[in-house]
Amino acid sequence: MQLTERDEMRADLVVVGAGVAGLTAAVTAAEAGLRVVVLHKGAAWQADRPEQSTATFYAQGGIAVVDPAAPDDSVDLHLADTIAAGAGLTDPTTSRPILADGPTAVSGLIGWGAEFDRTAAGDLARTREGGHSVRRIVHAGGDATGAAVQTTLSRRLHAAATTLPIECVDDSIAVGILRAAGQVSGVAFRTGDRDRVVHAPTVLLATGGSGHLYAATTNPSGATADGIALALHAGAVVADMEFIQFHPTMLHVDGARGRRTLISEAVRGEGGRLVDAAGRSITDGVHPRGDLAPRDVVANAIEARLAASGDPCVYLDIRGVPDFERRFPTVTAGVIAAGLDPSSGRIPVVPGAHYLCGGVLTDVDGRTAVPGLLAAGEVARTGLHGANRLASNSLLEGLVMGRRAAAVAAARRGRPIAEVDPDVHGVLAPMMDRRGLQDRMTRSVALRRDAEGLAGVAADLAHATVRPVRTVADAEDAALTLAARVVVAAADARAESRGCHTRTDHPQTDPIAHTRSFGLIDGEISVCAGSDVIADIQALVP
Numbered sequence: 001m002q003l004t005e006r007d008e009m010r011a012d013l014v015v016v017g018a019g020v021a022g023l024t025a026a027v028t029a030a031e032a033g034l035r036v037v038v039l040h041k042g043a044a045w046q047a048d049r050p051e052q053s054t055a056t057f058y059a060q061g062g063i064a065v066v067d068p069a070a071p072d073d074s075v076d077l078h079l080a081d082t083i084a085a086g087a088g089l090t091d092p093t094t095s096r097p098i099l100a101d102g103p104t105a106v107s108g109l110i111g112w113g114a115e116f117d118r119t120a121a122g123d124l125a126r127t128r129e130g131g132h133s134v135r136r137i138v139h140a141g142g143d144a145t146g147a148a149v150q151t152t153l154s155r156r157l158h159a160a161a162t163t164l165p166i167e168c169v170d171d172s173i174a175v176g177i178l179r180a181a182g183q184v185s186g187v188a189f190r191t192g193d194r195d196r197v198v199h200a201p202t203v204l205l206a207t208g209g210s211g212h213l214y215a216a217t218t219n220p221s222g223a224t225a226d227g228i229a230l231a232l233h234a235g236a237v238v239a240d241m242e243f244i245q246f247h248p249t250m251l252h253v254d255g256a257r258g259r260r261t262l263i264s265e266a267v268r269g270e271g272g273r274l275v276d277a278a279g280r281s282i283t284d285g286v287h288p289r290g291d292l293a294p295r296d297v298v299a300n301a302i303e304a305r306l307a308a309s310g311d312p313c314v315y316l317d318i319r320g321v322p323d324f325e326r327r328f329p330t331v332t333a334g335v336i337a338a339g340l341d342p343s344s345g346r347i348p349v350v351p352g353a354h355y356l357c358g359g360v361l362t363d364v365d366g367r368t369a370v371p372g373l374l375a376a377g378e379v380a381r382t383g384l385h386g387a388n389r390l391a392s393n394s395l396l397e398g399l400v401m402g403r404r405a406a407a408v409a410a411a412r413r414g415r416p417i418a419e420v421d422p423d424v425h426g427v428l429a430p431m432m433d434r435r436g437l438q439d440r441m442t443r444s445v446a447l448r449r450d451a452e453g454l455a456g457v458a459a460d461l462a463h464a465t466v467r468p469v470r471t472v473a474d475a476e477d478a479a480l481t482l483a484a485r486v487v488v489a490a491a492d493a494r495a496e497s498r499g500c501h502t503r504t505d506h507p508q509t510d511p512i513a514h515t516r517s518f519g520l521i522d523g524e525i526s527v528c529a530g531s532d533v534i535a536d537i538q539a540l541v542p
């Protein structure tokens with residue numbers, strides 16, 4: 001590939017993605033003096049754009065963070081709740097420091113201008129969500145926490161860009177991680193039909209999740225597993241990919257596809273009740289915490305009720321939520337936009353694809369198995385979420401890991417790199433038709449799986465058409481197809497039910513929990529030994 005001078009950029013850190021983890025890392029690094037380039041797949045940031053590009057923007061409930069002054073809460077209790085939700089696969093050695101850094105990370109965001117809801121006494125207001133023992137979730141604008149976080153970070157980025165060496169390249173898709181002598185040396189990316197490259201010793205993947213593996217999801221349209229594919233092609237390892245969290249309450253609209261409105265778990269934290277069409281509780285007798293049990297438990301209880309009744313949805317009874325429309329303006333707007341009336345007191349809901357608990361395997365500082373390649377946020381698997389993420393731990397993880405990634409980038413600054421020319425022309429990749437893939441995944445690899453269904457999807461994936469990657473949609477389809485291959489392989493290998501992975505043909509939970517890791521070797525998905533890989537990262541990567 002012949003690049004003109006204009007097509008080449010140089011940086012100390014390239015951040016791929018512009019949500020909470022990416023922008024926290026980018027701004028922190030720029031303020032520490034690093035040259036930073038952010039590659040953003042979406043259009044230039046505007047707070048009032050009707051469709052936003054990051055999942056961060058759509059987060060509602062809040063940020064789970066311990067109040068260091070609270071007599072009834074502690075990092076140990078937050079860790080215990082996280083471990084209980086994680087169904088045996090949360091790694092306490094990485095989770096504890098991440099949770100412990102929460103208060104500092106949230107204070108940092110407040111220092112950058114974020115305004116959280118406060119009590120009459122001026123303290124941060126805290127709500128409760130599924131799996132939490134106490135009210136520890138801070139929120140903004142009622143249920144518009146993600147929008148407040150995104151707005152704060154995007155404004156900070158654009159303010160920083162006037163005085164610091166930080167540039168956000170919008171409408172750009174990363175197409176390959178460049179490496180030389182076993183180290184990362186940059187990113188090949190495309191803006192429109194222009195092929196470009198940014199040379200850098202450190203690249204942070206902060207591309208978010210993979211919700212568009214499914215026909216309906218709470219994720220924005222760019223959640224197409226891009227970072228998973230980039231990492232695998234670069235030689236990194238992914239883990240816990242079978243654990244795709246279905247949020248119990250996504251707004252149900254008959255036949256709707258694509259991004260759907262989330263109905264925050266905080267609605268149940270404030271008194272909402274899950275009922276069927278006849279008004280009977282969904283979770284009575286299922287779990288001691290009832291509607292506030294961990295997400296996998298509640299989602300499975302809904303799925304079981306739907307299977308038994310044949311109904312298309314259950315309902316969130318919001319009559320017990322004080323001042324609903326003021327407390328939950330985002331949910332109210334979403335319900336009205338779907339042509340429904342929140343004052344009816346019942347919102348139709350179904351479980352919906354929401355969050356990838358696994359991802360690119362990293363250590364507690366965001367380092368992957370490839371020197372210089374970092375991952376943070378939903379794309380990464382730090383060990384915090386295990387087999388089922390605890391509600392509102394994701395914004396927290398993004399904030400904390402973004403800061404940690406910036407520190408790693410600062411330590412790597414100035415490393416000599418060999419600048420390589422990307423070979424991105426004529427790249428071929430297997431791609432399934434997106435709608436067909438989403439339908440197959442929704443039918444056989446959603447909340448409930450079995451060997452026969454998984455084998456059917458694996459066979460379809462094996463016959464995916466190999467085509468040149470020419471457009472953004474091609475790159476996304478190739479990433480979704482590759483991610484689906486790993487999810488299916490991981491779900492097939494896990495012959496037990498655990499967290500958000502339910503095998504109807506293997507309902508038992510094995511006494512010993514294992515993380516499973518996968519890499520891409522000669523184009524094939526191959527099993528790696530997870531804990532050995534983590535040890536290797538820590539031993540090998542400076």
Ligand code: SIN
Pocket residue numbers: 059060061062263264265266390391392393394
């Ligand atoms: C919610 O508000 O229920 C979503 C929060 C999360 O996904 O952690």
